[in-house]
Amino acid sequence: MSPRSRLSAEARRRQIVDSAIEVIAHEGFGAATFARIARRAGLSSTGLISYHFADKAALMREVVARVFGKAFDHIRPRMDAQASPSAVLHEFIVASVEFYAAHPHDIVALSAVRGNLRQPDGRLEFGPEIHEPELVQLQQFMRDAQRAGEMTRFDTRVAAVSLRAALDGAAREVSRPDHTDPARYGQELARLFAAATGQKAEPP
């Protein structure tokens, strides 16, 4: 037989999560079986996945944690470097679209797991409430910008939900094989958002 390859538990877990992301992105959540994940990772059997993850849901939660962590690491420092609330939101949009273009598989897999992974009782593991912290923070930045006179008055809940959704749309759009310029898409979306929120001037 082929020689046994021995990895540290951490390295093997990473490899399995990566394979899971690729299978989900290429073949869909429903096709992400242990057999297909193992084959893509070159594992000798699905038993190895069960050895490293308590069950399938645990693997899927790891997929979410991994992608979320990667995105956070890319976007958060860029936001922290901004001076004004409106600049923070501008950077959030631009950096997000950049990340989506750079990691399309991760984003596809993330939303597939979020939309499909369920608890034994049938409820979504990551229901709509998973978005709340992000929405709350977006609304806070918007209110800060309004108070600072950078933005006009509008319903921050509707705006935050719409911005979050528009970014999801951007992820799909810049993942298309023929798409050429994600940076331009990000700039244009940020401009649209600035206009919608009544900003006086572009951030630098």
Place this chain on the structure above:
Amino acid sequence: MSPRSRLSAEARRRQIVDSAIEVIAHEGFGAATFARIARRAGLSSTGLISYHFADKAALMREVVARVFGKAFDHIRPRMDAQASPSAVLHEFIVASVEFYAAHPHDIVALSAVRGNLRQPDGRLEFGPEIHEPELVQLQQFMRDAQRAGEMTRFDTRVAAVSLRAALDGAAREVSRPDHTDPARYGQELARLFAAATGQKAEPP
């Protein structure tokens, strides 16, 4: 025994599609097995589903067609009654949000099937290209509005994708059990869109 109900083929197909929508909405795409659909429909055997639909994909395509048709019937006449391009888009937004609030299960099922149903080769049955006709038409209305001086200059592709996505976000938002006023949400989203596209005045 309760008398076996013998329905016309068309009525039976409708009943099965309705049950499929409910199962998908309540328990998710992955749980939408023939067994569960048949149980919810009160059928005595999954064989009846196979009798009326060539295979599972055919049933799922019917789910999409049904929901899409219902939404079209609700929204299209309202758009057709408008005089100006910007008014058409305003009505599109408002009527869409109304429909989502009135038929949350249909919308959840629709997006679940769109995101998960695949062809035997693994490609999505309803890939991103399924949105193209709608996006093309939205862009056309936007360009008409720009030409008519109702809207300022902007990238209609980005705007159309973002509007479509914002409506998807609205569907999730107004489906939440504690959500109270979808009409207000639709108005506010339309206002936001008007501001983003530089409209001078609200449609009547």
Place this chain on the structure above:
Amino acid sequence: MSPRSRLSAEARRRQIVDSAIEVIAHEGFGAATFARIARRAGLSSTGLISYHFADKAALMREVVARVFGKAFDHIRPRMDAQASPSAVLHEFIVASVEFYAAHPHDIVALSAVRGNLRQPDGRLEFGPEIHEPELVQLQQFMRDAQRAGEMTRFDTRVAAVSLRAALDGAAREVSRPDHTDPARYGQELARLFAAATGQKAEPP
């Protein structure tokens, strides 16, 4: 392929329970897998067992119910035909040993399931309390016999437990391939019991 054989649900369930009994008796509880039961029954797949029984525990409970029912049908009428409490107990012993000799597989399977089948939490499905009703009744017959002067004084609990156990021992003994005369074994055991309980005379 081989022609599909179609049985009524009831007949198929009986056939599967019978095969389960044989597998358990010949190869042990641990070897009583769906695959082996299906093979012995000539089924095309283990799926058929799952179709007819909710899960493995349900099949095993049916095994117990079946054997218990058979034994009850054999022994109970014989006991009911007796006039005195001591005669009832005598007949109980003799008829039981007869049944064990006639249906050795059933008895082996019964005690294998009783000793091994567990609930999900690890507790025995048929714990020691399953014997209580029988023990209580045996004690009642003994007390009646004591009151009628047919038996001397003794601890009815110890006697009932020991009698029940001695019958289990008899089941093993008369199941041995070289065993010749179960009727004699039953008579001798009844005689031993009569002596232990101080009976004055043999029942007719």
Place this chain on the structure above:
Amino acid sequence: MSPRSRLSAEARRRQIVDSAIEVIAHEGFGAATFARIARRAGLSSTGLISYHFADKAALMREVVARVFGKAFDHIRPRMDAQASPSAVLHEFIVASVEFYAAHPHDIVALSAVRGNLRQPDGRLEFGPEIHEPELVQLQQFMRDAQRAGEMTRFDTRVAAVSLRAALDGAAREVSRPDHTDPARYGQELARLFAAATGQKAEPP
């Protein structure tokens, strides 16, 4: 980290056998997997069990040997100290019940292994023939007692089998959590046996 304990091979084997006994007694033969045994023993890997025992059957045989040895050490000297055959049997009964009450886990594990452990060909590793030496010896004591006039005439085979079985019943009975007085149970069982075998007087 806690310091890895490095035990002598013999001590380690004892520890593993002890854990196996506890797992079998608490969770049943079917649940006695290497994983569960290792966890209860605090071992970091099931590999250690494979290292110390040729295979699972070898471990189980050790379980039997251990418990059997313990029981033998407790009961045999008490029997050897008796003067008459009937006194030997009396002491056998009393000492056995005492041991069962003192070591209920061992007894449960012993009978679980005896009833379930099988050779590769499916035959019981410890079949009914395992009882033969004991039965033969019990019969010998009974015949000696008969010859000495201490007991009346009866079928020693039936009596030996029944006594052995009654002791098994006693083991279950005195293991029940609410059982209070095993000594009394032993005395009463011995009395019952004495009556069954026509003994004139109690041993001292």
Place this chain on the structure above:
DNA sequence: GATGAATGAGGTTTCATTCAT
């Protein structure tokens, strides 16, 4: 049209055991 038993593939998970370190 409808029923429900049968099929066979494929799902996750657990198991005893091996072996490089």
Place this chain on the structure above:
DNA sequence: CATGAATGAAACCTCATTCAT
């Protein structure tokens, strides 16, 4: 001696689909 990652078989169960009635 001990560790723990890897292996491959086999377990139970669910699935979409077929087909005799």
